[in-house]
Amino acid sequence: MQIERRLPRIAVQGLTGCAGELLVILENLGSVLPFVQVASFPFAQSKNDLSDIDIAFVEGSVSQKHDIDSIKEIRARSKWLVAVGNCAVHGCVQSSTCSRYKAKELVEAVYAKDSPIEALDAKPLSSYVNVDVELSGCPIDKNQFLAVLASLLKDHLPYIIDRPVCLECKMRENGCVLIEKNLPCLGPVTAAGCGALCPSFEAACYGCFGPCKDPQLNAMATVLSEKGYNLSDILVRLGTFGIPEQVLSNLDVKR
Amino acid sequence: MGSVYAPVRVSDQSFAFRSVRDEAEIAFEALRTILPPKKFFYPAKETILECDGDEVKEHIEVVEPFAVFGVHPCDLAGLNALDKIFLSTPQDSHYQRRRRAAFIIGLSCLPDKHCFCKAMKADAPGKGYDLFLTDLEDKYFVQVNNQEAFEFILSCKEFMHLASDQDNQGYKKFWNDRDSMFEHNFDSAQLPNLMDLGWDHPLWQELGERCLSCGNCTPVCPTCYCFDMTDVAMFNSEKVEAERQRVWDSCQFSGFAAVAGGENFRPGPVDRLKFWYRHKLHGFEDPIEIPSCVGCGRCTVSCPSGIDDLPGVIRILAGRPQLNLEGEIA
Structure with a gap:
């Protein structure tokens, strides 16, 4: 009797997020289908089996009590857990920008008093479970996603660039919008991976992949401040995609 | 063709x-x-x-x-x-x-x-x-x-x-x-000595505090040659393949001098920036041996923070404190 080797089983799950990552994965599912079995992908198929998962991709932040239950269950059933997207890696807007308010006040303002919504302070997956791979982006870059999956199928931890957008921007030889146009570009402190998409179209990077490794936020805020940008606007801009409020409130901006 | x-x-x-x-x-x-x-x-x-x-x-x-x-x-x-x-x-x-x-x-x-x-x-x-x-x-x-x-x-x-x-x-x-058209004219033979003498100069702290660690100064430099190696897996139509890629790295990134155990020889921008200046103006034990800067000015024009003014830095190390490109030339 010949035993057919089973394909690795993947799961693609969403917590609290906009489904941007689910869309990117769905759009690129065709090129990975020969290599994997899609065991669970509630966004894309109605029959899902979240058992014995080889690689789980999870988007969204943990923002509600049932999110905690979900991520713990996924973790327990998966060999590799990959956080995909800024929400799952950094907490994105619902974590950084909203952390200025108390969750309870926000719920009351949005859903009225005594609503049954049990909102928590939004947190990345790593606040609750061990995450094996973190792939940020808003949304994620499809080439990075494919590289991560291909790498994990070889049981090899993927290389994910943690250097600033500036490196990819220089490689494309774009004129620098921060220098030449005085735009509030966050390329120097933002993780690459997008291929310097916005600056390639003469727009400022707004930081959607989250901070690069060891971001020099004091220097970034100082440079923008010298260009005439208002400090409170700079802090909002820096804080949108995952730099925590408490880090920003301690910045030492020289002017 | x-x-x-x-x-x-x-x-x-x-x-x-x-x-x-x-x-x-x-x-x-x-x-x-x-x-x-x-x-x-x-x-x-x-x-x-x-x-x-x-x-x-x-x-x-x-x-x-x-x-x-x-x-x-x-x-x-x-x-x-x-x-x-x-x-x-x-x-x-x-x-x-x-x-x-x-x-x-x-x-x-x-x-x-x-x-x-x-x-x-x-x-x-x-x-x-x-x-x-x-x-x-x-x-x-x-x-x-x-x-x-x-x-x-x-x-x-x-x-x-x-x-x-x-x-x-x-x-x-x-x-x-x-x-006769050059604004900057100094004796580069003294540069390695100036760099040695200026090892503890307060300038490095000042520049480092302004440094974005964006790494722009290194890809644009005609003599920066540091790279990283990464193994990248990819799909082709039938199987998963892999290749080893050589990609430009920069001594301005925090991972450059990181070693096992979570230690880092140059953990902050002050050390990293000084390291780069040393390679450019002093030289290492590499086959170039001499200061590797060729004076093209790319690092100056591509620094978003406006700090990579090499002639200005040299003037300060030489004891001529004006950090002003339009000013008097040594």
Whole structure:
């Protein structure tokens, strides 16, 4: 009797997020289908089996009590857990920008008093479970996603660039919008991976992949401040995609 | 037929070497491109090894002959420095293959306020080119450096005439006039000593606090050659394959000097920036050995924080404290 080797089983799950990552994965599912079995992908198929998962991709932040239950269950059933997207890696807007308010006040303002919504302070997956791979982006870059999956199928931890957008921007030889146009570009402190998409179209990077490794936020805020940008606007801009409020409130901006 | 690369305008203030098909595309006025011509020989990302199942083999790229037009003296000096790094034993075959395939046409230029190639002794067309053109306004004075270049000249004789005495005088006048146009003129022989003396200078702290660690100064530098190796898996239509890629790295990134155990030899921008300046102005125990800066001014114009003003830094280390490019020259 010949035993057919089973394909690795993947799961693609969403917590609290906009489904941007689910869309990117769905759009690129065709090129990975020969290599994997899609065991669970509630966004894309109605029959899902979240058992014995080889690689789980999870988007969204943990923002509600049932999110905690979900991520713990996924973790327990998966060999590799990959956080995909800024929400799952950094907490994105619902974590950084909203952390200025108390969750309870926000719920009351949005859903009225005594609503049954049990909102928590939004947190990345790593606040609750061990995450094996973190792939940020808003949304994620499809080439990075494919590289991560291909790498994990070889049981090899993927290389994910943690250097600033500036490196990819220089490689494309774009004129620098921060220098030449005085735009509030966050390329120097933002993780690459997008291929310097916005600056390639003469727009400022707004930081959607989250901070690069060891971001020099004091220097970034100082440079923008010298260009005439208002400090409170700079802090909002820096804080949108995952730099925590408490880090920003301690910045030492020289002017 | 191979491609011809020349500077083209990419933004209000910037140029880049791009493939051109028509003379009208060429920005003859380009003083410095965003990336130096090192990108043709030592690309930002290249495949070194291919892995197919259990078989690993060297990736050998077929390199078509190509020409690079408009390479200024500082960039020729940069290529000569990289030759010492990549063509010293053991030679880097990937670099060598591309260097051999290239036909390099140098072009004279006039300095702006950021240029200090003269001080770094990288201002004259020495070697590293096939043809070098000096702009004599209504014609070019052509220097021919090798047999291949001579044969090229013979193939387009109708555009050439032998240099007359007047042409020779014109050549000397161009380079003499150019000599007097540099704002920055200092004795670079003292640079390694100044760097040693300035090891604890408060300047490094000041610059480091302003440094974004964006790494812009290193990809644009004609003599920065540091790279990282990464193993990248990918899908093809039937199977998962992998390759080993060589990608440009930068000593300005925090991971550059990180080692196992979570330690880092240069954990902050102050140490990292000083390290880079030391390589450029002092030199390491590498085949270049001497200060590797060629005075092209790229780091100055591409620093978003405005701190990589090398002549200004040199002036401070030398005890002339004005950090003002328009100011008095040493």
